[in-house]
Structures are given as structure tokens and as C-alpha cells.
Amino acid sequence: MTKRLSMLALCGLLSAGLTGCDDETTEAETDSADTDAGETAADDMCDPVGANPAQGNLFNAPVEADVEVIAKTPTHPGEPGPTDLP
Amino acid sequence: MLPILLATASVLVGGAPQAGETDGVDCTTLPNPVYFPATTLLESLLAELSPTLADPEVMGDDAMTIVHFPLSSCITYDIQREQTPLSGTAIYYTPDGTQGTCNIPTDMEIRSDLSAMDVGGATCLGGETPPDTLLEVPSYVETLGFVVPRNSSQVAITATEAYYMLKFGGEAQREVEPWTDPNFVLVRNPGSSTQLTIGANVGIAGTMWNGALTGHQGSSDVRDAVIAENSTGNAEKTIGILNSSKWEAAFDEMRVLAFQPFNGCIGALYPDSTSTSRDKRNVRDGHYPIWTNLRFILQVDDAGAVVTDNGDEAAARAELFVDLMTGDAEVPGLDVAGAVIGVGNIPSCAMHVGRQVDGGPIEPFEHPAPCDCFFLEENGVASGCEPCEPGDDCGGGECRQGFCEPR
Numbered sequence: 001m002t003k004r005l006s007m008l009a010l011c012g013l014l015s016a017g018l019t020g021c022d023d024e025t026t027e028a029e030t031d032s033a034d035t036d037a038g039e040t041a042a043d044d045m046c047d048p049v050g051a052n053p054a055q056g057n058l059f060n061a062p063v064e065a066d067v068e069v070i071a072k073t074p075t076h077p078g079e080p081g082p083t084d085l086p
Numbered sequence: 087m088l089p090i091l092l093a094t095a096s097v098l099v100g101g102a103p104q105a106g107e108t109d110g111v112d113c114t115t116l117p118n119p120v121y122f123p124a125t126t127l128l129e130s131l132l133a134e135l136s137p138t139l140a141d142p143e144v145m146g147d148d149a150m151t152i153v154h155f156p157l158s159s160c161i162t163y164d165i166q167r168e169q170t171p172l173s174g175t176a177i178y179y180t181p182d183g184t185q186g187t188c189n190i191p192t193d194m195e196i197r198s199d200l201s202a203m204d205v206g207g208a209t210c211l212g213g214e215t216p217p218d219t220l221l222e223v224p225s226y227v228e229t230l231g232f233v234v235p236r237n238s239s240q241v242a243i244t245a246t247e248a249y250y251m252l253k254f255g256g257e258a259q260r261e262v263e264p265w266t267d268p269n270f271v272l273v274r275n276p277g278s279s280t281q282l283t284i285g286a287n288v289g290i291a292g293t294m295w296n297g298a299l300t301g302h303q304g305s306s307d308v309r310d311a312v313i314a315e316n317s318t319g320n321a322e323k324t325i326g327i328l329n330s331s332k333w334e335a336a337f338d339e340m341r342v343l344a345f346q347p348f349n350g351c352i353g354a355l356y357p358d359s360t361s362t363s364r365d366k367r368n369v370r371d372g373h374y375p376i377w378t379n380l381r382f383i384l385q386v387d388d389a390g391a392v393v394t395d396n397g398d399e400a401a402a403r404a405e406l407f408v409d410l411m412t413g414d415a416e417v418p419g420l421d422v423a424g425a426v427i428g429v430g431n432i433p434s435c436a437m438h439v440g441r442q443v444d445g446g447p448i449e450p451f452e453h454p455a456p457c458d459c460f461f462l463e464e465n466g467v468a469s470g471c472e473p474c475e476p477g478d479d480c481g482g483g484e485c486r487q488g489f490c491e492p493r
Contacts, residue, residue, distance in 0.1 A: 052447040054447065054448075054449050054450065055349075055372075055375075055447040055448050055449070056349055058371070058372030058373065058439060058448055058449075058450070059347055059349060059350040059351070059352070059372065059373060059375070060349075060350065060351050060352060061371070061372070061373070063352060063355070063368075063373060064359070066359060066360070067355065067359045067360070067367070067368070068344075068355075068356060068359065068360040068361060069344075069352055069353040069354070069355060070241055070242040070344040070346075070353055070354040070355070071353045071354075072241075072242040072243075072244060072344075072346065072353070072354050074244050074246060074247055075247060075262050075263040075264075076244075076246050076247045076249075076250040076251075076262045077250070077259060077260060077261075078250075080244070080246045081245060081246040081249055081289055081348050082245070082246075082289055082348035082349065085246070085249055085289060086260075
């Protein structure tokens with residue numbers, strides 16, 4: 001099941017159910033020196049990707065309003081990755 | 087490696103001849119041949135450039151016939167590294183654009199002048215350091231991804247879904263709907279840069295994918311197999327792995343899926359800003375991580391000079407070819423950058439991210455001579471940049487390839 005989003009602000013809402021956006025990573029993002037001052041509270045829920053905060057910042061950097069974003073309900077069993085994958 | 091080369095080269099170019107095609111000539115009789123085992127991902131670009139490279143009216147005495155053996159990346163690397171004698175059938179183009187096939191005579195030992203692949207030598211060598219006798223020259227960026235038939239309703243895949251699908255191949259309790267039947271999960275092989283790169287981005291190495299998945303030798307084979315499922319009733323459960331130059335050329339028959347990487351919290355994104363645009367915005371700014379750099383592999387001597395088994399002139403041609411492909415040399419009438427962009431690839435000057443290791447972390451990157459305006463305009467996207475001529479005042483920016491770049 002998918003639906004298209006056009007708002008980056010929904011990142012925080014989505015992050016609860018999507019890959020690697022848990023409470024632990026929220027703390028890591030908050031602690032990151034690379035966090036942009038302009039980020040919203042919702043953005044802070046996104047994961048800086050462990051040892052590679054630069055990559056996390058790139059993945060989760062705000063996208064422009066005309067970028068098509070797909071919110072997909074994953075169809076795989078188990079927890080989302082990258083950790084604890086079978 | 088020789089048996090693999092024999093088998094795959096023959097299979098890959100053994101399709102039905104197209105109109106005007108010239109078949110089965112002796113490769114050694116072609117004018118100034120450049121023997122070039124290279125990734126199948128290069129087929130689209132070589133179709134654009136090889137005719138001009140072979141044209142004496144454009145290239146003068148430097149005209150060359152690119153003799154392309156389309157193979158999986160790491161196989162081409164092994165051929166160049168080990169200097170295995172070439173055999174079987176290759177593809178070439180004449181100056182009028184006619185595609186032909188040629189054969190290596192069975193009584194001759196012809197070795198490659200260079201090779202090209204979409205992963206680094208270290209990846210093909212399982213992490214070992216490549217030998218000093220090989221020079222690895224990075225070039226443009228090729229976008230990779232998951233594709234579905236146009237008649238599929240699927241639009242996105244997450245990294246975790248891909249992990250389950252590729253590792254377990256539809257095993258009970260590990261299924262990922264609707265891609266549960268491994269007969270319709272169309273992959274390549276463990277030597278394929280497409281498979282290796284995608285594997286690195288979804289947590290399951292390309293050498294470890296489930297054996298029940300349906301393998302293919304070349305990217306064209308995957309493209310054709312995906313397209314074929316449009317009319318079989320199996321479109322919904324079909325998925326393949328492919329490169330952008332192939333899926334863009336088959337836009338009416340297949341679609342690339344948006345991809346959500348591990349730890350990507352925004353959602354799934356296309357390589358382009360939308361499903362129908364052609365700007366590679368999410369690749370260029372780091373939101374879409376499945377891409378790789380093409381690398382040319384040359385042989386060098388102790389002094390670093392390019393050498394080949396086919397003599398000094400052949401070495402000079404191989405070096406010129408690489409210089410032209412990377413922009414270090416230019417010939418009026420040969421538009422390499424335009425061709426690179428035209429077939430769906432990205433010159434490094436339009437990238438704002440890079441990576442040190444195949445499939446490794448993406449990092450911010452600023453090219454010393456950016457070409458974003460040119461890249462967008464070539465793709466038919468309004469860049470908002472002012473057209474200019476060399477030497478024009480660009481208000482603090484630089485006139486580059488016909489447009490005022492901001493820096």
C-alpha cells in the first residue's frame with residue numbers, strides 16, 4: 001500500500017513506522033554536531049546512521065516541495081533493518 | 087575465466103540481427119580496433135559514441151573501432167587483469183551507425199586493450215588491493231535500481247523489503263508481497279556490478295543472493311524479461327534490477343521503483359525528483375544511494391605509461407579513448423558529455439555527493455568545475471541559468487558548457 005506525499009514535514013510522522021527511525025536514533029541525531037540549525041523537530045526524529053552521520057544527514061535532508069515522496073507500508077516480515085535482520 | 091568469456095560473449099551478442107547489421111566479420115580486419123571487454127551497462131552509450139569514434143571525418147587519424155565484448159563487470163576485470171586471450175563474438179559500429187558483430191579468429195591470440203566496469207577492482211578482488219600494473223580511471227555515474235513492468239501497480243520498495251526478497255527468494259514466512267515467486271525476481275549474477283552495487287545498498291552482498299532467483303547474463307536480458315511480463319498476467323509479481331540507461335530507453339514498457347534506504351526516514355524516493363522527471367536530483371544530492379561510478383581499466387608499465395599487448399598505437403588509442411570519455415581530451419564533433427547525459431547517466435561535475443568505496447557511505451562532494459546547468463538543460467529541464475559564451479561575465483559565476491554556472 002502506498003500513497004504519495006508532498007510534504008517533508010511528514011517525515012516525523014512517518015518515521016515512527018519506517019526504517020531505522022526509533023528513539024535511540026532520535027537521541028543520536030539530537031547529539032550530532034552536524035545537525036542543521038534550521039531543522040524542525042520532526043527532522044530530529046531521523047537517524048544519522050550510526051557511524052556515518054553525514055550519510056544520515058543526506059538521506060534525511062529536507063527535499064523540495066516538488067519532490068515526489070512515497071510512503072510505503074512495508075510488506076516484509078519482522079523488524080525493519082539495518083540491524084537485527086535475519 | 088576463458089570458458090566464461092566464451093559462453094557469455096557468444097550468448098550476449100547472439101540475438102537476431104537488426105536491419106543493416108553487419109555480422110560475423112573478422113575483428114582484426116576492422117580499422118584501428120580497440121579490444122574492449124566492458125560492462126553491459128555501456129551498451130547504450132557505446133551505441134551513441136562508437137560511430138563517431140570510428141569516423142575519420144571527425145577523428146582524423148585517431149579514428150578507432152570500438153570492439154565491445156559486453157560482459158559482467160568483474161569478468162571484464164579478470165580478462166584485463168589476467169590478459170586472457172579474447173575469443174567469441176563482439177559488437178562494433180561503423181561510422182554510419184550500423185551495428186555489426188565480429189569474431190576473434192580461432193587461430194589468433196588477441197588480448198584486451200582496456201576494460202570498463204561499474205565497480206572498483208578491489209570489489210572484484212574481494213577486498214584485495216588491485217595490482218600496480220592496472221590503472222583505474224573513474225568516470226561518470228550510472229544510476230541503478232529496481233524496475234517493474236509498466237503494467238505493475240507497484241511504485242516503491244524499501245531496503246528491508248529488498249533484503250528479504252533477495253536473501254530468502256520467497257521462502258515461506260520470509261515473503262515480500264507481491265514479489266514472492268523467485269521465478270519473477272529477475273537478477274543478474276555475482277559478477278555483475280548492478281547486482282554487487284544493489285546488494286551493498288540493501289544489506290545482502292551480491293554474491294550471496296538466493297539461488298532460486300532468476301539470473302541473467304546481461305542487463306539487456308533483464309530488461310527484455312521484465313518487459314515481456316507486461317502481457318503475461320504476471321506483471322504484478324515481476325521485479326528486476328537494472329541501470330538507468332536501460333530503463334529510460336524503455337520508459338513506455340517499464341518503470342523504476344522509488345527506493346527507501348536503511349535509515350532513510352523521509353520515505354521512498356525516485357532517482358529523479360518525480361516518477362516522470364529526468365533530473366536525477368535525488369541521486370545528485372544524496373537522497374537516492376543506488377549508483378556507482380564507471381571505471382576504465384588500463385594496463386601501465388613501471389613508469390606509469392599505458393601499454394597493451396597489441397602495440398604502441400593500440401595503447402595510444404586506448405589512452406585517447408579513456409581521455410575522451412572522461413573529458414580530459416576533446417574532439418570537435420564528438421559530444422561525449424551530451425551522450426553520457428542523453429543515455430541517462432550523470433557526469434561527475436553534476437554530482438554533489440560521492441563515495442570512497444563501492445556501496446559505501448555517501449558523503450558531500452563539490453566538483454571543482456560544476457556543470458549542473460548544462461546537465462539539467464541537456465535533460466530538457468529548465469535550469470534558470472543564463473546562456474553564455476566562453477569569456478562572458480557570469481556575475482561571479484563561471485561560463486561553462488554554454489551556461490553561467492553559479493561557481
